Amino acid sequence: MIAVVTPALVALGPLALLLVMAIVFAETGLLVGFFLPGDSLLFIIGALVASHVVHLPLWTVAAGVVLAAAAGDQVGYLIGHRWGPRIFARPDSRLFRQEHVAVAEEFFLRHGPVAVIAARFVPVVRTFTPVVAGVAMMPRRRFTIYNVVGALAWGIGIVVAGFFFGGLAFVAHHIELIAIALALLSLVPAATTVVRARRHRTPAASCDGAQSGGVQVRDVSVSP
Template sequence: MIAFLTPLLYSLGPAALLLAMVIVFAETGLLVGFFLPGDSLLFTVGILVATGVIHLPLVLVAACLFGAAAAGDQVGYLLGRRFGPRVFNRNESRLFSRSHAQRAETFFAKHGSKAVILARFVPVVRTFTPVVAGVARMPRRTFTVFNLAGAALWAVGLLVAGYFLGGVPIVATHVELFAIGMVAVSLVPAAAAVVRHKIGARHEADGDSVSVEPLEVLR
């Protein structure tokens, strides 16, 4: 998707910031936004600011994207707090996956309040974690503090990384390739989680088979 978005961002010029804000907000604030390329988008916007395609001050772009990211998580939290478990009991569809929601629940249970920050860097999980925090009735003030910290580290951090790398000629002339590379890097945590889950499930299955054998012998 980022390969499609990059030429569009080029063509929009400064207005590309508005598109980026909508995407960042939707990915973190709407349950249907899990497929959006937040990491690579922020990195790409940073490069486009550095190369003058988006002719706006870096501080302004950073403030706007930070605001969109923080607002998105806050909306997700309010959805979880308002509608509770009904959010996770809805029917499976193309735009909603229970498995994604369950991954976020597991992630939140494992990391607690820190999950609000850490989830920002895990695709799909970052979409559902604010909702899980709302369902779990995490104190609003606590959530807001972690939300703001996470938005700063994620949105501003990736934007600034793209901005400084945008000054490197090879990066500036191959924006799409580096954006796709960011997608690949951002998928590593998710892939690692899947592998760990499969290994854990296999170990549990092996343990069950071992525990059953003595019973079979006694029979």
């Protein structure tokens, strides 16, 4: 995916920011963005700004990413708060898998509300954690605070990292190869989380989830 997106960013120039914002929003706001290259995408746009391929101020790009990330999580939370159980009861498809929701649930249960921040840096998990938070009835104000903090840390941190490393000649000359490497590297935390989730899920819990027709979000300490 990133190998396709990177040439598009180069061709779009300043308009590349709009494409990046759309992808960042879709990754958490549309429930189908788990396959999108969030981390590597932010690094690449930062590198393209540093190499003057995208003629935009760094702060503009970072602000756009933070705005899209926060908005996406907010929509994901609202979806989970209002329609989560109904959505989770859906059968698996190419764009939705119960296993992904289960992984996000395990992540949320392990880390509590702080998972809203930590999930930003874990592909797949960041797509469904806002929804799980909504289903768990995490207070909206508290979720919004964690959401904004996570968006700032993720959006600014990775974009700025791409900007500074993008100034290196090697990075500038091998931008697509590095993008693919980053995309593969970003899957490591997600794979680790999947393995841990499978290891901690008991056969009885899996059976209960199957009988209820979807993933059940257990009690989580999310009081104001």
